Amino acid sequence: MLAVDRLGVRAGELDLVTEVSFTVSAGERVGLIGESGSGKSLTATALLGLLPEELTASGSVRVAGVEHELVGAPERLLTKLRGSRLAMVFQEPMTALNPAMRVIDQVAEAREVHHPGRDRVLVEADALRLLEQVRLPEVATLARAYPHQLSGGQRQRVLLAMALANDPDVLVCDEPTTALDVTVQAQLLELILAGVAERGAALLFITHDLAVVATVCERVLVMYGGRVVEAGPVREVLTEPRHHYTRGLLDASDLESTDEHGRLHAIPGTVPAAGEFPSGCVFRTRCGRADEQCADLPPWTGVPDHGHACWHPVGGDS
Amino acid sequence: MRSLVLGGALVGLIVLAALLSFLWTPYDPTLVDAALRLRGVDWAHWLGTDRFGRDVASQLMVGARTTLYVGLVAVGVAALVGTPLGLLAASGPRWLGELVARVNDLVLAFPALLLAIMLGAGFGASTGTAMIAIGVATVPSFARVARAAAMQVLTTEYVLAARSAGRRPLAISVRHVLPNVAGLLIVQSSVSFGIAVLAEAALSFLGLGTQPPTPSWGRMLQESQELLAVQPRLVVVPGVAIALAVLGFSLLGDGLRDRLDPRLKGVGDAGR
Amino acid sequence: MIVAEELSRSYRRPRSTPFGPRPQVRALHEVSFEVVAGQRFGVVGESGSGKSTLVRLLAGLDSPSSGAVRFDGQLVSGRRQRDLDFLRSRLQVVFQDPMGSLDPRMRVADIIAEPLVAQRIPGRAERVAEVLAAVGLPASAADRYPHQFSGGQRQRICLARALAPRPQVLIADEPVSALDVSVRAQVLNLLSDLVDRYSLTLVFVSHDLSVVRHVCDTVAVLKSGQLVELGAVEQVYRRPRHPYTRQLVRAVPTLRGALAGITAADLTP
Numbered sequence A: 001m002l003a004v005d006r007l008g009v010r011a012g013e014l015d016l017v018t019e020v021s022f023t024v025s026a027g028e029r030v031g032l033i034g035e036s037g038s039g040k041s042l043t044a045t046a047l048l049g050l051l052p053e054e055l056t057a058s059g060s061v062r063v064a065g066v067e068h069e070l071v072g073a074p075e076r077l078l079t080k081l082r083g084s085r086l087a088m089v090f091q092e093p094m095t096a097l098n099p100a101m102r103v104i105d106q107v108a109e110a111r112e113v114h115h116p117g118r119d120r121v122l123v124e125a126d127a128l129r130l131l132e133q134v135r136l137p138e139v140a141t142l143a144r145a146y147p148h149q150l151s152g153g154q155r156q157r158v159l160l161a162m163a164l165a166n167d168p169d170v171l172v173c174d175e176p177t178t179a180l181d182v183t184v185q186a187q188l189l190e191l192i193l194a195g196v197a198e199r200g201a202a203l204l205f206i207t208h209d210l211a212v213v214a215t216v217c218e219r220v221l222v223m224y225g226g227r228v229v230e231a232g233p234v235r236e237v238l239t240e241p242r243h244h245y246t247r248g249l250l251d252a253s254d255l256e257s258t259d260e261h262g263r264l265h266a267i268p269g270t271v272p273a274a275g276e277f278p279s280g281c282v283f284r285t286r287c288g289r290a291d292e293q294c295a296d297l298p299p300w301t302g303v304p305d306h307g308h309a310c311w312h313p314v315g316g317d318s
Numbered sequence B: 001m002r003s004l005v006l007g008g009a010l011v012g013l014i015v016l017a018a019l020l021s022f023l024w025t026p027y028d029p030t031l032v033d034a035a036l037r038l039r040g041v042d043w044a045h046w047l048g049t050d051r052f053g054r055d056v057a058s059q060l061m062v063g064a065r066t067t068l069y070v071g072l073v074a075v076g077v078a079a080l081v082g083t084p085l086g087l088l089a090a091s092g093p094r095w096l097g098e099l100v101a102r103v104n105d106l107v108l109a110f111p112a113l114l115l116a117i118m119l120g121a122g123f124g125a126s127t128g129t130a131m132i133a134i135g136v137a138t139v140p141s142f143a144r145v146a147r148a149a150a151m152q153v154l155t156t157e158y159v160l161a162a163r164s165a166g167r168r169p170l171a172i173s174v175r176h177v178l179p180n181v182a183g184l185l186i187v188q189s190s191v192s193f194g195i196a197v198l199a200e201a202a203l204s205f206l207g208l209g210t211q212p213p214t215p216s217w218g219r220m221l222q223e224s225q226e227l228l229a230v231q232p233r234l235v236v237v238p239g240v241a242i243a244l245a246v247l248g249f250s251l252l253g254d255g256l257r258d259r260l261d262p263r264l265k266g267v268g269d270a271g272r
Numbered sequence C: 001m002i003v004a005e006e007l008s009r010s011y012r013r014p015r016s017t018p019f020g021p022r023p024q025v026r027a028l029h030e031v032s033f034e035v036v037a038g039q040r041f042g043v044v045g046e047s048g049s050g051k052s053t054l055v056r057l058l059a060g061l062d063s064p065s066s067g068a069v070r071f072d073g074q075l076v077s078g079r080r081q082r083d084l085d086f087l088r089s090r091l092q093v094v095f096q097d098p099m100g101s102l103d104p105r106m107r108v109a110d111i112i113a114e115p116l117v118a119q120r121i122p123g124r125a126e127r128v129a130e131v132l133a134a135v136g137l138p139a140s141a142a143d144r145y146p147h148q149f150s151g152g153q154r155q156r157i158c159l160a161r162a163l164a165p166r167p168q169v170l171i172a173d174e175p176v177s178a179l180d181v182s183v184r185a186q187v188l189n190l191l192s193d194l195v196d197r198y199s200l201t202l203v204f205v206s207h208d209l210s211v212v213r214h215v216c217d218t219v220a221v222l223k224s225g226q227l228v229e230l231g232a233v234e235q236v237y238r239r240p241r242h243p244y245t246r247q248l249v250r251a252v253p254t255l256r257g258a259l260a261g262i263t264a265a266d267l268t269p
């Protein structure tokens, strides 16, 4: 359904995202994980052709049933595809909604754009049905509310309704629950899963929470320094990670395992700013296993959707 | 960055012309000479002469002085009165805020023109009365902007943090609120400056501001209006000067706002 | 150390119609508990349950509609700001949003020195350098502005500011909710170290019971402004008595759970 090949994003001379390749088939749920600043949102925005002007994309993005290559495609084509074939739920719901428009009108508009000529009354009925589907509480009143009158979780429901309005083939969710509390997160995750399952859509789910990705996805891509450093089935990657970064993330997110001083296993150091990642293996400044060899770029071992890029994989070579 | 340079250049030019006029002007701008009436542009008179034979370029330079003087005092009065009022209204007790808002509305509803006429009637119309009238009329917009911006700053967690650090309200106003609304106030100042320049021209045009023989852009316009068809230059020159001054100040304000915000200084991207 | 007695706080919402009534929101309703010295006291609840409201009341930044807060036997609630100096030097707060709680126009050194300046504590420069080192930031951080730091580093700056006046009690309002997992681990470790090193009493607020369980020994569960459960954290986590607590425990996705086959549907009631 979605095929991404050596996707890159650059700001002038600076590589922000490098050689990202993966596929998502219909009905499949793929996670994209990594710390803040690893390039997850850039990858997602590049997929939809929504990069800000100063950034340029390279490589290839194809969607099943569309002749045209999406990277560098004319804006007219992208506009037609966005919303209808490709849809996205953003991290910050407030900025993604129009503050001066009632939410039902925004959902109706999202639907109308790709159903021109459809009767306005019908479109409104569709919008209301969508808002019911995402279980907006007190839908009769809240549908007529403005975004600022809704809670964070309710806004995210509205965004999801808009994203699902035209039964997209590919749904991209960029940290849709990061700003929400655990109870609301649980409800929203369920809704997202139901929404894509019903439509047989492909899901790309971005998060930094490994437990969420394990709950939602079947496959996972681990990103760091703008590169995919490991990919594979969730169960395998999250139980027997090969890349040291994945290992580090796993240890850091486990609140139940601590060292002898009762401390959590944190990854040392912080994510460098864009452009300050080391040459060779992007993770080598924070990796405990790094040696001279890591100054060279580790090759990808395995197939694009299942493999890793590490000279000394965790658990030895296989 | 572009607007800062362009605005700075325009404003700089006007300031330079005004300063230079203290030392030197091509001619005495008030010198009436019937023999030189309505001269066109030539080497002797770069912008020609008006119907009294006065040199237009010289008048323009001295007029810049008047313009800056009026703008400075009017905006100064407005900022010095309006800003503390706005801050007080935002951080003081509720009734004080309400009171300031009501007084604001009252002043806003009172036309600056009427104030200028009254002041003119009381003290004789002059550059001074025009300045005060414009200044007073501009106070509410400052108070309003300052109050709105301050209220927003007061809801931030860093103000809460300052309170829990033990800061008193006055210290919070000075240390946190003022610096964070300063950018907006600077923009407001330059916009007001532009409006003040316009207002001065208008008042002088109506005879309620600068009196002859002191040159003023507004009066230059007024004295030449009947000649619009014959000698458009005499209207266009002060008109363009006024327009450029207004443009210059608003560009400068925009540029300054960007410059004064530490978040917008290109300092890497360590923490987005 | 801190006693909350029947604390209630209501807010008035702005009128929705010009002449309609002003609806009241009961953000907190008759909440009572005690935090003893040396305790690590957790507060959990979903968004809007009144956690931040409680923090503001405990820190004397807001007054309760009814009820009282006592610190070391002294009344906190209902006092004027200037009569709370005793509290300011002994109790400090770390707020929810690490960016929002740092003045963007102040240098880090001035931010950290703020409690010292406000309370006229001498030896500012040395103390700033000391706490910067304590939270693991380089001395060079002092001259920079908050936006030049990452989220985790900003939270360290907030911690440094809170520690500067040598408080006995630290209240942290969702200090790690805005951080990603690896940074969360670093900040939680740091927090534990600091609490140990300076023998602090900790009040730790979160919407995630699993984080509270890692950090705290005691937990209070808030639901719509009411205290529904209070007890030793292991006890509450393993055998929640109130159905709402059960729901909270259940809503947290875990790796182990997910790999054992728990789906998103299982997380919701």
Ligand SMILES: Nc1ncnc2c1ncn2[C@@H]1O[C@H](COP(=O)(O)OP(=O)(O)OP(=O)(O)O)[C@@H](O)[C@H]1O
Pocket (backbone or CB within 6 Å): A011, A016, A034, A035, A036, A037, A038, A039, A040, A041, A042, A043, A052, A054, A055, A208, A273, A274, B269, B272
């Ligand atoms: N327009 C831009 N110009 C230059 N650099 C940019 C731009 N947008 C993003 N970056 C940089 O690219 C890197 C990756 O950013 P991105 O937003 O994709 O991270 P992310 O993985 O989504 O992080 P988060 O979890 O915080 O959302 C960051 O270091 C960021 O500073």
Ligand SMILES: Nc1ncnc2c1ncn2[C@@H]1O[C@H](COP(=O)(O)OP(=O)(O)OP(=O)(O)O)[C@@H](O)[C@H]1O
Pocket (backbone or CB within 6 Å): A181, C011, C012, C013, C025, C026, C027, C045, C046, C047, C048, C049, C050, C051, C052, C053, C054, C096, C207
């Ligand atoms: N200043 C205020 N005016 C009016 N209502 C308020 C105010 N502050 C909080 N509330 C309301 O009080 C309730 C409790 O809010 P509070 O911020 O304490 O929740 P919280 O548990 O901290 O939530 P979160 O996890 O989102 O931070 C909410 O319904 C909120 O809308």
Ligand code: SF4
Pocket (backbone or CB within 6 Å): A243, A244, A245, A281, A282, A283, A284, A285, A287, A288, A289, A290, A291, A294, A298, A309, A310, A311, A312, A313
């Ligand atoms: S390639 Fe080297 S530095 Fe990179 S993860 Fe593997 S061992 Fe660590």
Ligand SMILES: [Mg+2]
Pocket (backbone or CB within 6 Å): A040, A041, A042, A091, A174, A175
């Ligand atoms: Mg992102």
Ligand SMILES: [Mg+2]
Pocket (backbone or CB within 6 Å): C051, C052, C053, C096, C173, C174
């Ligand atoms: Mg809160």
